[in-house]
Amino acid sequence: MSAPVWDPQQYLRHADHRTRPFLDLLARVQGEPARIADLGCGAGNVTALLARRFPEARITGYDNSPQMLERAAAYASDRLDFVLADAGTWTPGETFDLIISNALLQWVPGHMDRFPDWVGAVASGGTFAFQVPGNFEAPSHVLMRELAGSARWRERVGGVLRHGDAVASPARYLERLAALGCDVDAWETTYLHVLEGSDPVLDWVKGTGLRPVLTALAGDPAGREEFVAEYAGLLREAYPATEHGTVFPFRRIFVVARRSAAG
Incomplete structure (x- = not known):
């Protein structure tokens, strides 16, 4: 399966709603980290x-x-830079006071296997924090998976989408990180976005979850439009418009793991 091709402009169309979980995560990060890694920084x-919150970092x-x-x-500056790296293989080459990740790990199969390397690169008393969607x-x-797996589409896109096990439960994340010597605060929230x-x-979803299908069908514009049109009809039934807008419930999982000072 090839990596999805991202469209920053499409992704940022719902930037306000997408940013809110990050701000809620950041609100639980303590201290004044001097060296920070933003893993899966996206459009920056x-x-x-982060740079605004920690102006000296x-x-x-x-x-x-x-x-x-x-x-x-x-957004680059003398204290903020960006590097091409794949989280599936990224191993920190230095120590960080904060490694933070916003809506990335659901794209990294087996991401909990990466936790020992990442926590190991967090300074004593530092933090590893992340949030992931829990709405699979x-x-x-x-509906996206069912359509992709249907007789019409399965040969072309049946295997490109993530499944319900793309992320773990808050309890599993807590257990795994506590075993690595962290004090863990884990929780979940369901936002009711009014779109x-x-x-x-x-x-x-054209900015996020649907990207693998859009990428797989990029060479067939007519087929791509056919899939999108059929999927759009299913979504209208599942999320009907109201006089107040379209309500889109969205569950997210948050974890703030602080490495003990003796760790």
């Missing part, structure tokens, strides 16, 4: 929020998408 907009954003990093470059059993994703416009849930 949340990395810029030296920050590096890591991402495996050249398209996203090109957009992120606009929501209609938006179930505006025509087919707003489709517009949301």
Whole structure:
């Protein structure tokens, strides 16, 4: 399965809603870290929020998408830089006071196996913090997978999407990180995003979860439009528009793991 091609402009269309979980995560990070890694920095907009929150820190954003990093470059400064790196293989070459990751790890199969290397690179008293979507059993994703696995589409896109086990439960994350010597704060929240416009849930997933299908069908514009149109109809039934907008429930999982001072 090839990596999805990202569209920063599409991703940022819902930047306000997407940024809120990061701010909620960041609010639970203590201390004043001097050296920070933003793993999966994307378009750099949340990395810029890190720089604002910790004005004396030296920050590096890591991402495996050249398209996203090109957009992120606009935020670069003498204390904020961006590096091409794949989280599936990234091993820190230095010690960080904070390694933070926003809506990335669901794209990294077996990401908990990477925790020992990452926690091992966190300074004593430092923090490893992340948030991931926990909505893989929501209609938006179930319908996408069912359509991709249907007789019409399975040969072309049946194997490109993530499944319900793309992320672990908060309890499993807590257990794994506690075993690595961390004090762990883990929780989950379901946001009720009120989206505006025509087919707003489709517009949301076109920036994230639908990217593997859009990438796989990039060479067949007509087929791509056919898939999107069929999926859009299913989403309209699952998320009907109301006079107040389209309500899009979105569960997210948060973890803040602080390495003990003796660790």
